[in-house]
Amino acid sequence: MEYLKNFLDRLVSERTVGNIYVRIGKKERILGEEKRFSEHEITDKTLFDMASVTKMLAPTTLALIAMDRRALSPNDPVEKFYPGRGRALTIRNLMTHTIGIGHKSLNVPGVTYENVAEYILGIPTDIPAGLDVLYSCPGFILLGKILEKIFGMRLDAAFEKYVAEPLGMENTAFCPDRSKEFVNANLSEEERGLVNDYNARFLGGVSGNAGIFADMSDLTKFARHLAARGAPLYGEKIFAKATRNYTAGMSEARGLGFVFVDKCYPQSGGLFPIGSIGHCGHTGQSLFVDVQSGFYVIILSDANVSVIRRDGKEDYGKVMKMRADLHRAIKEDGYRELE
Numbered sequence: 001m002e003y004l005k006n007f008l009d010r011l012v013s014e015r016t017v018g019n020i021y022v023r024i025g026k027k028e029r030i031l032g033e034e035k036r037f038s039e040h041e042i043t044d045k046t047l048f049d050m051a052s053v054t055k056m057l058a059p060t061t062l063a064l065i066a067m068d069r070r071a072l073s074p075n076d077p078v079e080k081f082y083p084g085r086g087r088a089l090t091i092r093n094l095m096t097h098t099i100g101i102g103h104k105s106l107n108v109p110g111v112t113y114e115n116v117a118e119y120i121l122g123i124p125t126d127i128p129a130g131l132d133v134l135y136s137c138p139g140f141i142l143l144g145k146i147l148e149k150i151f152g153m154r155l156d157a158a159f160e161k162y163v164a165e166p167l168g169m170e171n172t173a174f175c176p177d178r179s180k181e182f183v184n185a186n187l188s189e190e191e192r193g194l195v196n197d198y199n200a201r202f203l204g205g206v207s208g209n210a211g212i213f214a215d216m217s218d219l220t221k222f223a224r225h226l227a228a229r230g231a232p233l234y235g236e237k238i239f240a241k242a243t244r245n246y247t248a249g250m251s252e253a254r255g256l257g258f259v260f261v262d263k264c265y266p267q268s269g270g271l272f273p274i275g276s277i278g279h280c281g282h283t284g285q286s287l288f289v290d291v292q293s294g295f296y297v298i299i300l301s302d303a304n305v306s307v308i309r310r311d312g313k314e315d316y317g318k319v320m321k322m323r324a325d326l327h328r329a330i331k332e333d334g335y336r337e338l339e
Contacts, residue, residue: 020301027294044217049185051281060257068234100125117145137209144208169218227294269327
């Protein structure tokens, strides 16, 4: 399959990436994979900073488990968990990025891991809640704090107990042991193994928006869980509820915690049909699944920091283009025909 190979070679030669690992599969089958590396060989156990893919791995999955157990509903008001502080927000608003609050630094005096939810609930909205999709890390940080109340433990512990252990994800964690093998998402070698996201780092590395490190072996297990429509973590009815488009007519299509691929979504590169789901990470990661066939693609890379090294500045648009073009190369190679 030459399109993908040639495309990855070009990414490396242009210094868009230094390290990249791509796996293509369907349900239990691995259809193909390619990797390139600049320093140490990448293996199935090499950890990558998952950035916002954390949103799908931890708070989204835990919320769907809680819904399956009837401990949570998309219609629950946030005020149920923070009396007098929830405004008119619902869990659905948090999971669809419609709380009306965009990018915010939470690194301000007085904010701590323990009181960050109250701080977020006091931030003035950028647009009215429910009006449009406005990508919101604060919304998912707040969702993570609500899930801590539901499960009675910190987000990292809940993820380990209710997601990682049942799926057999052996190496995936918040704040992993920094003696392990990492692809560095940071410019400084001294920061290898530290989360790149500034809010997650400020909160100690455990956050609903970012902070998880994962390897290809574990992400394949997670992709298979999505291809199995939620099994074994939650039932198919909850999966079907989560993978609908709740933001039709808005600027982006969103399921409950998932990117919903519609005819306007660019980063799937035409590889995934309408109704597919997934998530991307700022550091250069992504995972998308066709929920009908179980076909999936996992991209792990250091694209964001490589672009910074090359260009002297951050340009996430180039990371997004890389992702879209990579999916197009997989399409040109005919991997869907191998299903």
